[in-house]
Structures are given as structure tokens and as C-alpha cells.
Amino acid sequence: MSHILIVEDEEKIASLLADYLAKAGYQTTIMHEGTEVVSTVKNQHFDLILLDLMLPGKDGLTICREIQEFSNIAIIMVTARVDEIDRLLGLELGADDYICKPFSPREVVARVKTILRRINPPLTTGINTNIAKQSQTTTVELNTDNYQATINQHPVELTAIEFNLLNIxxxxxxxxxxxxxxxxxxxxxxxxxxxxxxxxxxxxLRKKLNAIESDNELVQSVYSVGYKLVLT
Incomplete structure (x- = not known):
């Protein structure tokens, strides 16, 4: 059972996230202020941290920076601040993702599942590819030796730049x-x-992927920030 640390000063939001994560099969610990977060991470095992940006005692960016000095634990920043500089700074410090308030708890659970799958991928055999990323309904396979890509086992013809973008x-x-x-x-x-x-x-790239996966927008834009791949 993966252990998720929820660092959120709004008690109702923290409890809601904990309830949804528990229903999804995760163990959770809640902290409402930032002062003791780093020492707690040093002394306990967690698989992922949901880290609010604005916290009493110590802010989320400072906590993220200090944790990255001794751990590579996955971190999802949770924030109501959508400033581009805050987002980019968080990613440069090693945050794995951002979730902006207000958000759907189901989306948070989906993001957590995606990151934990990447950290602890299921064992696979017989796949002659360099990269295989999966979710319940979408599989992206990339072979960097011959620049071949498949979406749900359907080949897609990409240019070298398009392939490299998808690879990233x-x-x-x-x-x-x-x-x-x-x-x-x-x-x-x-x-x-x-x-x-x-x-x-x-x-x-989107046009080519959408021709195969018309029901899902795999490459999504984040306003004023950039792009991400969403496997649904």
C-alpha cells in the first residue's frame, strides 16, 4: 500500500483528499503546516507528497527545495497561484506535477496513480521497445532505436522532432x-x-495522435505554462 503525505492547511480539503485516496487504496498522513514536514519525510517513508504551496510556518517551494536535497520522492504541488514563474520554479526544483485549486479530488487521485505507476511500473515481458507508458485505456510505446511509435498498438508515423517531443x-x-x-x-x-x-x-503531433485516439486528448496544453501527456 503506497503511503501519501498530504500537506494542506485547509482541513476540509485535506480530509477530502484523504477520503478519496483511501477509497483508491492508499494510506495517508495529513499535516496542516510546513514547519515539521522536512523532518517528518526524513523519519518516515512516503511514496508521494501532495504539497500545498501556501502553508503556515514554511512555504511549499522551500519545503520542496529542502526535500530534494536528500530525497527523490515524488511531489505534486497543490496551489491556487497560477503564476507561470511559480509553476516553472516548482518544476525546476523537482516537483513532478502541479494541481491548481479548485480541483476535482478524482483528478488528484488520477494524477497520483499516474506518477506512482511511473515510479513503480508493472513488470512486462516481450515488449521490444525502449519506453512503454500505460494506463487503463491508453498505451504509448516508443522505440528510440528506429523512431517507431504506437498508440494502443496502432502505428503512428512521426517526424523526428514529433517523436522526440512525444518521447519527452x-x-x-x-x-x-x-x-x-x-x-x-x-x-x-x-x-x-x-x-x-x-x-x-x-x-x-496532436493531430496524428487524435487520428488514432479520437476520444482522448493525449497531449494537453496548460495555459501560459506548456504541455503535458495525459494517459486516461
């Missing part, structure tokens, strides 16, 4: 990548590339 997004489903982060990873020769170029490639 699939390496951490649910994580938000800014346009600048995608540029740095796709174009490693330091060429000058505009953010509109990334938008254009993402648009073409």
Missing part, C-alpha cells in the same frame, strides 16, 4: 513541460528556436 512527454506522464524546456531538450545544438515552432510541432 511520455517520460513523465502528467508532468508539465514548458516550451523552453522542450526547446532545450529537442534542439541540443543551441540553435535559436521560437516557442511558436514548438507550438506548431505539438499541433501536428
Amino acid at each position: 512527454l511520455a517520460s513523465a506522464p502528467g508532468r508539465i513541460y514548458s516550451r523552453s524546456q522542450l526547446i532545450d531538450r529537442v534542439y541540443q545544438d543551441n540553435r535559436v528556436v521560437s516557442e511558436r515552432t514548438i507550438d506548431s510541432h505539438i499541433k501536428k
Whole structure:
């Protein structure tokens, strides 16, 4: 049973999250202020932290920074602040994802499941691929040796840039990548590339994926931030 630490100063929200996570089969611990979070993480085992940004005692970004100094535990930042700089700073500090208030508890549970699946993927055999990302209904398989991609076992023809973009997004489903982060990873020769170029490639990638998975928007945009892959 995975153990989730909920750090949230609003008691009703914390209790609601704990109830939904418990129904999904997770053990939970709740903390309402930030002062003791780092020492608690040092002394207890947790698989993932739901970490509010605005906390009494010590703020979420400071806690995230301090935890990353000694642990690679998965962290989902929970915040009502949608400023781009806060989002990017959180990701640079090692946060795996962001959830903005108000949110659906079911969405939080889905995000938790996605990240924990990535951390502890199920054992698979007979898959001749470098990357295989799965959820209940969507499977993305990427072979970086020959740049072949399949969605739910259906081949999809991608350009090298489209393949690399999908490869980056699939390496951490649910994580938000800014346009600048995608540029740095796709174009490693330091060429000058505009953010509109990334938008254009993402648009073409989406069109090809949607032709196969018409019911699900796999590559989703996050307003003023960037893109993420959502496996539903």
C-alpha cells in the first residue's frame, strides 16, 4: 500500500483528499503546516507528497527545495497561484506535477496513480521497445532505436522532432513541460528556436495522435505554462 503525505492547511480539503485516496487504496498522513514536514519525510517513508504551496510556518517551494536535497520522492504541488514563474520554479526544483485549486479530488487521485505507476511500473515481458507508458485505456510505446511509435498498438508515423517531443512527454506522464524546456531538450545544438515552432510541432503531433485516439486528448496544453501527456 503506497503511503501519501498530504500537506494542506485547509482541513476540509485535506480530509477530502484523504477520503478519496483511501477509497483508491492508499494510506495517508495529513499535516496542516510546513514547519515539521522536512523532518517528518526524513523519519518516515512516503511514496508521494501532495504539497500545498501556501502553508503556515514554511512555504511549499522551500519545503520542496529542502526535500530534494536528500530525497527523490515524488511531489505534486497543490496551489491556487497560477503564476507561470511559480509553476516553472516548482518544476525546476523537482516537483513532478502541479494541481491548481479548485480541483476535482478524482483528478488528484488520477494524477497520483499516474506518477506512482511511473515510479513503480508493472513488470512486462516481450515488449521490444525502449519506453512503454500505460494506463487503463491508453498505451504509448516508443522505440528510440528506429523512431517507431504506437498508440494502443496502432502505428503512428512521426517526424523526428514529433517523436522526440512525444518521447519527452511520455517520460513523465502528467508532468508539465514548458516550451523552453522542450526547446532545450529537442534542439541540443543551441540553435535559436521560437516557442511558436514548438507550438506548431505539438499541433501536428496532436493531430496524428487524435487520428488514432479520437476520444482522448493525449497531449494537453496548460495555459501560459506548456504541455503535458495525459494517459486516461
